[in-house]
Amino acid sequence: MLTGSIPNSIGKLSMLEILMLDNNNISGEIPSSIRNLSRLGTLDLSTNTIEGSIHISAGNCTNLLQIHLDYNRLTGEIPYQIFSLSSLINLSLSQNYLTGLLRQEVGNLKNLNGLYVSTNKLFGEIPETLGNCEVLEFLYIDGNFFEGTIPTTFRQLKGIQELDVSRNNLSGQIPRFLGEFQFFQYLNLSYNMFDGEVPNGGVFTNISAFSVVGNSKLCGGIKLLQLLACPMQVLNERKQPFNHRVIVLTVTLIIVLLSLCILAIIYQNKRSRQPVKLASPLQNQYLQLSFGELFQATNGFSPSNLIGEGGYGFVYKGILNSEEQIVAVKVLKLHEHGANKSFVTECEALKNIRHRNLVKIITACSSIDFKGNDFKALVFEFMENGSLENxxxxxxxxxxxxxxxxxxxxxxxxxxxxxxxxxxxxxxxxxxxxxxxxxxxxxxxxxxxxxxxxxxxxxxxxxxxxxxxxxxxxxxxxxxxxxxxxxxxxxxxxxxxxxxxxxxxxxxxxxxxxxxxxxxxxxxxxxxxxxxxxxxxxxxxxxxxxxxxxxxxxxxxxxxxxxxxxxxxxxxxxxxxxxxxxxxxxxxx
Incomplete structure (x- = not known):
């Protein structure tokens, strides 16, 4: 139950090889002097309330084998210097507020056995270079905003035992080679946007070892999944080679789809700059705000404006330029099951609530963001004195x-x-x-x-x-x-x-x-x-x-x-x- 911060003078412990301060109430930031601990092999600061960015660079820490910073309040990007620590075998950064990309340099970690970055705010595509980490056995990147497909280079991860990519925005077909890994014990692909046939070999034959729930466009697979049978064209598309006519048709379709996408983006960008009326009586009682206005009010939903997080949403501090009014903006996590219903529920309840001990609602926003995704938020009066928890x-x-x-x-x-x-x-x-x-x-x-x-x-x-x-x-x-x-x-x-x-x-x-x-x-x-x-x-x-x-x-x-x-x-x-x-x-x- 240690409290307080880690003193910067810890960098003077030149012979220190193991630093384990996990499961305490330590706050403050990671002291930059840690980079001076040239003999440090294990750094474990997990399960505390440490804030700020990760002040760990290659520096003299060339002997680092394990870094555990999970379950804290860290912000910013994962520093690229970490990916030059060739000796690293375990990197655990889950349950923080980290943003940015998972860099391609991660492929430099040739000895990496476990990578855990679950429940952060990482985005972009999964780096193909992860396939270079051929001794990787445990990969957890769930609960982020990754998009695109599972890289084909994952075929090289022959020793993978546990893989969790759930609760992201991944799409495309589930690679069949995942069913070829003989050491697979756990595979979680749930709550993404995968489509097509579920493979039926290897790990996909054990219903207790894998999950694909929350992917509404999947078909086939073992009977216990109770998915619809795949259309014949889906089943045969891997077997039939492309001919000239198919190629021409495909190119034509791509051009048509690209044209439609461009028109849709233009239309959606216009809509995102306009308030979208709520399908509830709140629309007649409260100020109407658009996604763009809330984006500007919260400095682009910056981590520095983040003041809290709940099961269904993040809460940001913002300033409405129209009235210079300080507000608290609760942005719903629409990928969470039940989030849309909770938005309707709160609107229905809040419209009838007036009490001195209940925070005052200013308005609600049901719109789309600049990428055309659904966006829902509740805007409350900002409480200057902070939360009871603080x-x-x-x-x-x-x-x-x-x-x-x-x-x-x-x-x-x-x-x-x-x-x-x-x-x-x-x-x-x-x-x-x-x-x-x-x-x-x-x-x-x-x-x-x-x-x-x-x-x-x-x-x-x-x-x-x-x-x-x-x-x-x-x-x-x-x-x-x-x-x-x-x-x-x-x-x-x-x-x-x-x-x-x-x-x-x-x-x-x-x-x-x-x-x-x-x-x-x-x-x-x-x-x-x-x-x-x-x-x-x-x-x-x-x-x-x-x-x-x-x-x-x-x-x-x-x-x-x-x-x-x-x-x-x-x-x-x-x-x-x-x-x-x-x-x-x-x-x-």
Whole structure:
């Protein structure tokens, strides 16, 4: 659970061969001095909150064998210098915000055994030079924006065992040579735009070893796929040689198609500069914005403007030039299953919502981008003070101006969130119920367990999410923290410590504030801690109840509000005049 940043002075450890700082809460940037570690063979900074670009170049690091930077918040392009590290056998950069191309220089990594760049923002075509990495066994490039076909040079990857190219924009036919690899154990081609016949040899005979779901134009394959039979011309096209007449016909068709594409692009570019009206009542109530205006407002959806990401979209900070208004733009990931439905759901719900504790929607945009692709976004009022997550888990960049929630603000925030839920459950329930079956299910760690079994969204599901949030607010630990493994989660962790060990699980920041309180008043520190324990036990009990596995065992939001108000009033009352002063200070702040 290390925090803070990696000091630049680490570059002075000239004999260092292995640096493993994975699975911590390290933030800041990768110090540029790492390039001075000439004996470094393994660098593992994975699963932290490290930001900025990758400051690793060939430099003196000629002995690097493994680089693990996955599960961070890195931005920018993959530096080309990495691809000159001929000794590299494992490169893992998944789950970041990296952009740009996967460079052709990747083919220089002759000894590369594993390449992992999943869930980033890489685009362009898959480099053909990857075929030069003949000892490659594990290749994961899923969850990006790669397009084009699978390179024919992949035929040279005879030792490939696992290949995942899912959730991209790849097209063309599935190469038959993929069925010839004898060591294949896992092949994922799902959610692309592949067409034609699915091969039926090798890995394609084992339904548990490969996936082609989400490719609507495929046909054939083994019977378990339950795909339509391929038309005869598709089945025979590999067998029949081209004759002169076929070549002429093909060239003619290409010319016609190119002409149509040019006309379509011209038409679509004109459309992308015009607002496209929503097929919902939002169109009559809100400002109309085009893709081009949002593109300009967010500096081309620049990574530097990215302020968050959810299951269905990225959120960018933007400035509308028309009014110099700062906004938050949620761009939907339309390649994710259910994203289009979630857009309709949110529009239907948001048009009826008006509450002081709910972020205000400014407008929605349903248009096409400059490439002619569908584009959908929701535009919200920008909240200057940031998210609750940033206040609970501030990054290194924010620590020069500490964002610490005190022990009076936390219950007030919990009550405000509950008030918003109460409004949604009892005042706009009709609109939400109509859309619940296609709505957004939630974020990992906060989503109710029954949703994983196909249950529809419900108020009980909301209360589960609220219970997890309540526990997080007073323990300072997120539900996806690395400390929770196996059968232990945030719910069970708190439940095991109630009531006697409650002070062992409280956010240490609250303890520090309580111990410092006597310097500003006549209260005794021990007394403060005792009163805090009396307050925390029922709060944690509410959080545990709300996050119970069975929906029927969870508290309703009305009961939660009633109990939280009672607990807060008793807690502040226990401090007498000081309690009143603390609440007044909270209101002023």
């Amino acid at each position: 206040w609970l888990h501030p990054s290194l960049l924010e620590q020069h101006e500490p964002k610490n929630l005190n022990f009076v603000q936390r219950p007030n925030i919990a009550i405000d969130v509950a008030c918003a839920l109460d409004y949604l459950h009892h005042h706009v329930a009709c609109a939400l119920t109509q859309s619940s079956s296609i709505g957004i299910r939630g974020t990992i760690g906060y989503v109710a367990p029954e949703y994983g079994m196909g249950e529809e969204a419900s108020t009980q599901g909301d209360m589960y999410s609220y219970g997890v949030l309540l526990l997080e607010m007073f323990t300072g630990k997120g539900p996806t923290s690395n400390m929770f493994t196996g059968n232990v989660n945030l719910h069970s962790y708190v439940k095991m410590c109630l009531p006697e060990q409650v002070m062992q699980i409280i956010d240490p920041q609250i303890i520090l504030e309580m111990e410092e309180e006597p310097s500003r008043s006549m209260q005794n520190s021990t007394t403060n801690i005792s009163k805090l324990k009396t307050f925390l036990v029922p709060v944690f009990q509410i959080g545990v109840s709300c996050s119970a596995e069975m929906p029927s065992e969870r508290m309703s939001v009305k009961d939660v509000l009633k109990e939280l108000h009672k607990i807060r009033n008793v807690f502040l009352g226990g401090f007498g005049d000081k309690g009143i002063q603390m609440e007044e200070e909270m209101i002023l702040n």
